[in-house]
Amino acid sequence: MGVPGLSGFVEKRGAFLVERRVRDTKLVIDGSSLCYQLYFSSAAADDFRRGGDYASFSSCARSFFAALRACRVSPCVLLDGGRGPADRKRRELARRARQRLETARELGRAGNGAAADRKRWGGGGALLLPLLARDAFVQALRALGVPFVQCFAEADRELAGLANRWGCPVLSLDSDFYVFEVAGGYLPLSHFQWRGVRGEEGGYVPARCFCAESFRGHFGHVGRGLLPLFAALNGNDYVDAAAFEAFFGGVRLPAKRGKESRLQGLLRWLSQFAEPAEAVDNVLKHVKKHLREEMRELLHAAMEDYAPSDVNLEDFFRDGRYECEDAKKAGVPAWVHDAFTRGELSPLVIDVFILRSTFLHVQVENMRRPSAHSTALPIRQVIYGLLLGAPPGAQAASPTKESNKPPVVCEFDRLQSTLKKTYIQAASLPADFCDGHFSLDKLIEVPMSCRRMLLLETLGVKMSSLEPFPSHLQLPVAVTCYWIRHSEPKVKLHQLKALLLMIVSGELHRITNDPDPTDLCTEDDRIAHNVFLEWKEKKLQNKDFDLDAAHGFCQWQCCLKMGLYLNQLLCTPLPEPDLSSRLYSGTLVHRLHQELKSTPSLENLFGLSPKMTQLYQVLLNMVES
Template sequence: AQFAEPAQAVAALLKHLKAQRREEVGELLRASMEDYAPSDVPLEDFFQRGRYECEAARAADVPPWVLDALSRGQLPPFVCDALVLRSTFLRVQVENMQRPSAHSAALPLRQVIYGLLLGAPRNTGAAAPGQPSCELPVVCEYDRLQKTLKKNYVPAASLPLDFCDDHFSLDTLAEVPVLRRQTLLLETLGMKASFLESVPSHLQLPVAVTCHWIRCSEPQVQLHQLKALLLTMVSGELQRGTADLDPAALPAEDDSAADNEFLKWTEKKPQKEDFDVDAAHGFCQWQCCLQMGLYLNQLLCAPLPEPDLSSRLYSGTLVHRLHQELQSAPAVENLSSLSPKLTQLYQVLLNTVES
């Protein structure tokens, strides 16, 4: 509806409320309108042209390709915070507060991101006797220590010798050959490209992130956690309609049976005593690793395909239900009676992360 002035819009809104609430809500709305100051940001630029540029970003001496990616939403605010402010805020999830922050598992990934953004010197080994070592750039991270906000100064990682020459800078990162960018991404995640050859392309990054999670998680990842996570990824293939392992669509009967089984696990009511806070902490760590793996992939101009970040890749409800089921009924992971193709995909993922 179109209104000539704000007062008409407020009056029209109040008609939908109960009579006894109209006066109170009307006063709150009018008070809020008096406090509101319209932004001078021309948001129509973003919605009409798919990008928005602000003066502050241009004044920050950000490389043009980074500025363009930020304006299009192709790079996260985390990158801008680290690059311009040299400060980042790590959000807390539903974690075990007695353990170190879930973000600790992704620290090596963040350090490589900082190294790329801030131009950390190359890793040439130990400095020669009598020569000063190069100081690494530092980023201030706001994280938690138990239930308290804590400030940590994190040094950037040195870039490997075979990634770039002596004159590398963020300005030319997009010009680095894609194979080198992919190698840096996979080496940071502790994965070799050859191990991912049998994995569908849209799952290669999540699988590589999972390998990093297994290596860096504290406490150690349990097998039930890993299997529950991989089964959740497999369940997402039902939503895609086809699996990369076979260009043909899943047979309707297989699709329906498997989908119903995953739906049954999702809707199963948990018992209060079934909640495993350490398992939840582990899955939080995986999400932190996935987040930084995605950011690193985006900063490297996507040498690996971006995964689908909807519930097709991860569902907290489903992964916790599967984790509980696997502890009491290990046969849950046997999908062969439901869908041979999903069983094959699950085995490919499991073999890859266990290799």
């Protein structure tokens, strides 16, 4: 959620943010805020237009949690899940998607100073999180052993509830936590100086903590239960403030105009009431009679959003149990919900299953071409078929056809630079899959060989073609083959070679920096790696941003993301690739692509390592064939 203008309002009045030395405590962390903040405070932020640098991002996450460890802080991360059964945030999500599309369009047209000139932490949609950043973040949490849970819907209430159970602070960048009553306090991420840990023996993270009691007292002792009404009247992700313009026109607020004056006036007006019910009655006096009950329900629902959840996440972190009534009511199979809470399935899965709707991620691509997501459409259709049970051999359907036709999913994606919703038919599953008697709740019981066959058939490859490659590269290789066949316009050879060289560079880094007893690093490999690093350090003469190349690499990432999600839904018949292992670096692949156009001999960049040369050739031959 979020209350417009409230963060700036609090920041300007520094007395509400008191210094705190964070150490020897549990810390409940808003994972969505942390993912965003860490990405754009890492080296990966330097060029996010080119599609992400997940290794740098993962390295930043490791440093963050190492800093907490040094101060004996025990983190617990809560991630947002799906949109929730009521889908109350859909209008706000559509607004943000339009804003991001405008940002992406400007970034695609801008010169090379665009990234350097951006404003950090501001402008709402001014920064675009790369496509796989959230997936890389979840992998990093798992690899680091950080306790985390993916909530069924938005995590705010669970964050407040768990923090209150433990009596510890919440770390977030969400202005709603100025409204929640968190006993241990709210630590804004913007003031959490984890890079500046102080004190060697008794180390601590310098931070600032929001003091709700001081805040309420400053404005005439606003009652404890009145801040949720303040947030609802001001407007948030669920409530449009325009609904209460009649109220603001009818009460006496400061004559001085502006958002901050309005916030201050509203707080002082609320301070005259002892209880929320009395204040609500007074608000409704300024609303037309025939709208009062509707507005009362709207206010009560909005205020309930700030009641800490009674879901006991302690049970999850103690023994893995997460009871969720909304999931049960929606008929989510137990194994799907369990995997979802562990972050093994994407929010897309829950949104499609419950709402038959999903928003596709905005990227910097060529807006004159079809969306990069269209390349991965057949993979998404199989995901939809598995989730919604499309009958074998069913014919095409529209949203208005009979229920025995394949179900459809509403996708929000771009048409040029405009947000558009399209109804997509779920794919019919092969007749021999589960002998034509498929049900999602039994998918986990389907033999591994059948699940792998469905994955490989969707991607259009045979297992025998993947066997020459390390297991962790099999899914990316299969996805690359799929991309070559489905990409429009067709992938150019130097674009393919740049992508494969990037994958090989990741493998070379892996064997030289994380030696595997079964994959020994030779002296030739070390020399080749040093040569590669020297090449990377050279300054590129021409740093022009190639929008068409970016579009192609966006397509590949879309295919990888949906290949990853299909693999997860099928309970990983192929090993999940490690996104932090330099599998994709937008900066690197764009540079390789640019230099290959003028210097074809760059293809021999890893020529000093016979092992890497062979890997590159096998990759190229397999994908081209």
